[in-house]
Amino acid sequence: MQAIRPAGHEGASRKYDLLTALAAHALAGDQHRQRMVLRLMALITARYNWQRDELAVGQAEIARLWAVDERTVKRDMARLRSLGWITVKRQGARGRVSVLGLGLDRILLDTRPEWANVGPDLVARLGGAPEPAEPGDSPTVVPFRRAGGGEGAAGAVWAAARALLSAEDRGAYEAWFAPLADAGVEDGQLLLLAPSRFHASYVQAHLQQRLVTAARRCDPSLAGVRLRAE
Structure with a gap:
């Protein structure tokens, strides 16, 4: 876009x-x-x-x-x-x-x-086609392993949020959101595990607001989303 x-x-x-x-x-x-x-x-x-x-x-x-x-x-x-x-x-x-x-x-x-x-x-x-890579970004998307949806109430929230993120931007979902794993709720925030520190840092810098909005649409009681590297 x-x-x-x-x-x-x-x-x-x-x-x-x-x-x-x-x-x-x-x-x-x-x-x-x-x-x-x-x-x-x-x-x-x-x-x-x-x-x-x-x-x-x-x-x-x-x-x-x-x-x-x-x-x-x-x-x-x-x-x-x-x-x-x-x-x-x-x-x-x-x-x-x-x-x-x-x-x-x-x-x-x-x-x-x-x-x-x-x-x-x-x-x-407005750019209905997929977004081009930003200058300095690698043109190659590393195929990180896909994470599971988790269990329990937090897992259900993340599964629903994943569906929203996939529907609105499939490319960004496959590259950055799909590899995130649910790790429960901590201090009112949904905790997600990223496959690497780089992955967590990129999502926090470029896609954090999309992530928080999707999670809070599925569970308005969430205060936010926090990422950690596995």
């Missing part, structure tokens, strides 16, 4: 592509999903700072924009955070509102099934 770049000569079109992808995703969903996405789009267009990836708006202001009460704002913002569409960059304190960001990669992953509803031009611009 292409990253949404706010700068450069294609910056403006990339912003419209993101909003278009969100709109197509909403239109393919039920009324609850449509309302939530519309509210997020209103926040993006009215208050999101693309250059700094910052959304610093108080609940009262959001409630006024959405024409709802603050209780509804708390509920929908919590849902957007659980989806990984909104991230907390800096927690509010001493009268200051929290500084939020957009989980752009997560939004693109979740809206990808609806890109074709807009047309092949959007699919091509």
Whole structure:
């Protein structure tokens, strides 16, 4: 997938592509999903700072924009955070509102099934094809052994999360997520074992948010995901 770049000569079109992808995703969903996405789009267009990836708006202001009460704002913002569409960059304190960001990669992953509803031009611009390797990455994917799904409640969570990760990006799943083994829950976090230190470091650096989002969608009580090397 292409990253949404706010700068450069294609910056403006990339912003419209993101909003278009969100709109197509909403239109393919039920009324609850449509309302939530519309509210997020209103926040993006009215208050999101693309250059700094910052959304610093108080609940009262959001409630006024959405024409709802603050209780509804708390509920929908919590849902957007659980989806990984909104991230907390800096927690509010001493009268200051929290500084939020957009989980752009997560939004693109979740809206990808609806890109074709807009047309092949959007699919091509946003990169429906598998991602190329980053500069410096080895072009060869080492075929690590496949890990088992684990047993018990934690194993069921990891099995469900693996299914989500496989469905959204098969290439990344086969190369990086499939070799991870469930090792239970520790201090409220799902513990996964990687086949090497390099493998654990790469996932933590490049794919950790995808991993946490998938796990928390399967079990919202999880505080996060921690990796260890075998």
